[in-house]
Amino acid sequence: MTRMDKYSPVNVDGAYFAGVPAGESDLHALLRPQILISNKIELKLSCVKNNTIFIMLQKVSLPMYKFAKSLCVLNKAHHVRLLSSAVNQEHNFFFRQLFDTVSSTYTYLLADKRTKEAVLIDPVLEHAERDATLINEVGFKLIYAMNTHMHADHVTGTGKLKSLLPGTRSIIGKASGAQADIHLVDGDLVTFGEYQLQAAATPGHTNGCLTYIFNQQSMAFTGDTLLIRGCGRTDFQEGSSERLYQSVHNRIFTLPDHYTLYPAHDYKGQTATTVAEEKKYNPRLTKTLQEFIHIMDNLNLPYPKMIDKALPANRVCGLY
Ligand SMILES: [Fe+2]
Numbered sequence: 392m393t394r395m396d397k398y399s400p401v402n403v404d405g406a407y408f409a410g411v412p413a414g415e416s417d418l419h420a421l422l423r424p425q426i427l428i429s430n431k432i433e434l435k436l437s438c439v440k441n442n443t444i445f446i447m448l449q450k451v452s453l454p455m456y457k458f459a460k461s462l463c464v465l466n467k468a469h470h471v472r473l474l475s476s477a478v479n480q481e482h483n484f485f486f487r488q489l490f491d492t493v494s495s496t497y498t499y500l501l502a503d504k505r506t507k508e509a510v511l512i513d514p515v516l517e518h519a520e521r522d523a524t525l526i527n528e529v530g531f532k533l534i535y536a537m538n539t540h541m542h543a544d545h546v547t548g549t550g551k552l553k554s555l556l557p558g559t560r561s562i563i564g565k566a567s568g569a570q571a572d573i574h575l576v577d578g579d580l581v582t583f584g585e586y587q588l589q590a591a592a593t594p595g596h597t598n599g600c601l602t603y604i605f606n607q608q609s610m611a612f613t614g615d616t617l618l619i620r621g622c623g624r625t626d627f628q629e630g631s632s633e634r635l636y637q638s639v640h641n642r643i644f645t646l647p648d649h650y651t652l653y654p655a656h657d658y659k660g661q662t663a664t665t666v667a668e669e670k671k672y673n674p675r676l677t678k679t680l681q682e683f684i685h686i687m688d689n690l691n692l693p694y695p696k697m698i699d700k701a702l703p704a705n706r707v708c709g710l711y
Pocket of ligand 1: 540541542543544596615623
């Protein structure tokens with residue numbers, strides 16, 4: 392520890408934060424920048440001016456950020472100016488995008504590194520062992536294996552993951568009609584560690600499509616409702632072009648522009664997009680509703696080659 396000991400550092404979230412009084416006698420010492428490192432969290436005392444302590448927070452977690460702000464309210468540190476650009480990149484958050492080359496499906500592993508609780512979005516049956524191995528290697532406990540919708544182009548890995556990683560529970564939208572341990576409706580929350588995904592009903596590609604909105608990380612997982620510069624087809628599984636258009640415009644394009652969107656698939660090598668990009672460049676969803684319906688009615692797509700196998704399997708968690 393540094394000389395900040397004398398100011399009774401407060402333990403927050405496993406790290407120390409010092410609410411330092413800015414008396415005249417302290418000025419000289421505090422003007423020399425110091426770095427306190429505790430549990431990989433760095434606090435840098437930047438400078439003191441006019442009885443105001445400027446503390447640079449680096450690698451801070453959300454609780455640390457909130458605590459720093461509370462110090463301002465309590466007037467213990469007179470003023471805390473948050474200078475760190477890393478505030479939004481929480482060190483407790485783990486994120487990994489995985490890919491299936493056969494169906495071009497993205498699977499997403501999200502976890503709270505502190506509690507070790509993890510969720511997997513849209514796992515693929517053939518990669519259940521890959522995913523289980525990764526989760527074990529990084530030391531997480533999979534609590535939920537969840538789908539954005541009942542897929543027609545691949546068999547879900549949720550059922551197999553439940554047997555590979557006992558304790559895992561499966562999740563899907565109630566309107567999908569598929570079996571799962573937990574059925575979600577619009578507005579439901581999925582909690583892992585200190586994080587929460589919010590289910591937003593975005594029907595259109597299928598009746599039961601959900602978008603998982605992750606406000607704490609400015610992300611959303613759109614499934615097949617919105618793809619990068621595209622969208623899911625609407626010509627089977629009770630698809631409706633009008634509903635998909637309304638879902639995107641009312642539930643996804645209304646998110647903040649900077650939110651990163653992660654789709655269930657990409658066929659051109661892209662990995663993610665943003666709300667702002669799709670509002671500007673999506674060739675289908677920037678059109679009027681009537682134009683969009685016309686486009687979707689004339690795609691002339693082939694019958695999905697996996698659908699006759701995938702749908703019956705996905706109705707029962709991929710166990711068939
Ligand atoms: Fe789909």
